[in-house]
Amino acid sequence: MSAEIISHFVERLTWDEVARRIAAGRPAILPIGAAAKQHGFHLPLNTDRLQAEWFAAHLAERIDALVWPTVTYGHYPAFVEYAGSASLSAATFKAMVNEIAAGILDSGISTLFVLNTGVSTLAPVERALAGFEPAKVRHLRLYQGPRFRRTAEQISEQRHGSHADELETSLMLALAPELVDPERAEASPALQHEVPGRLTPSDRNSPNYSRSGSYGDPTLATSAKGAALLAAILDDLNEQVTAALGENDRPQPRGTPR
Template identity: 30%
Template sequence: MYLADQTWPELSDYVAEESLALVPLGSTEQHGPHLPLSTDHTIAEGLARETADRTGYLCTPTVNVGVSPHHKQFHGTMWVDPPEFRDYVESFSRNLAYHGIDRIVFVNAHGGNQTHLREVGRRLREDEVAYAVEWMWDESITDLVDDLFAVNGPHGGPKETAMMMHLDPENVRTDELEAARDGGASDWPLDDAFVHGARNFYDAIDNTDNGVLGDQTDATPEKGRKLFEAASDQLAQLAEWLDDRRFEDLMAKPHVEPRPGSRR
């Protein structure tokens, strides 16, 4: 069920029975010479809407701009500063809770959002408003990703390329796959990326001239379909698991005994 397509009486029927929402979040940022800036939010929305159609859970509109200042040197990249991003996501999450949604899955397809979504989830749980979890699609199917691709790459690599070949093939520049591989950093991490245990980079351009990592020529639509189906299965199972939990059991555990001040 897609929230924005419903009327308010139809949504009242949903919240009378259910209390879970899928919230897709991505970015609008460079993904090399072969993929559109829409890559992350297209993947997030595709997975969330597929899972909502399959399970009947609610899917909200997609957050298309995320925390992407580390891609700022490349044309077209948009970003939100972390504090504003966290406050925005927390605000609309509290809005969902006002309507009766107390379990939220942040369906995330952008690594730059992860830490901040976890912080929002912590805030909501601390206030006992809702239980929100951040879910990153590729982290749910790591074995499959490793099986399908010899040289993966965490950004604009073959896994994202294959997913876009499946979801939005018209916007994949297949004639640029070799250029993406040869102009980027096909082997990751680079020798000087970590120095004596310290990360020696802040921006994507510090590691890759064209903004992407991995061997994009290893991507195919068939591999993308396998990734999409496997990740959708994982997301559906997560939503069902979360829906089965009692809200009280999802909240923070009480302080150990004796509690502070109990002997005064």
């Protein structure tokens, strides 16, 4: 990351600089992205964290926000059979997010964006934020926006997928290609359920068997597809933060990320 982008991350600042920027009315971003969650043979376990921090950094540049340290542990029960993957109970994760958000708001932040890269984390985060004023806290569901959904539908060639698949691998090829090993990408069998439950790398008789841990076909991924998806997500985020911050703090549009 450039020095300009790094300057938005509170972990790289002194407390008095953070205090000055809070006093100036800057909003905050709390990224949520796993650092210990399997992503097939071809992507690292911190794939979600990398995506969360990439989008947080670009969003922070647009709206001059402060980025709090990423929540890297969460509720990810579908992946615990794969080595290195960690999952908290939904109740523990909810309590953690609630207390972190409360602490950020107690510091004087007027608007907090919780940027969530997960699927199984969506419901616990909603419950964690339910007690806060909606005008102060917004839950940004990274892969739920209309532009992302439309773009994904247009470019996707796989017949099924939702994890370490064509789309997620394409995103990683666009934002961190050096961390992707396309030669190890392996398509998963079509599972019996449209949305898989707990995946397994060992039980071949299970309807949720996936040797690699992927669900979908990452061999179809390209950096061009990833660039289109990144642009769609950034546009979705731009629209959401514009609505939250109002016209005076409207983020300025940027070109397609490279």
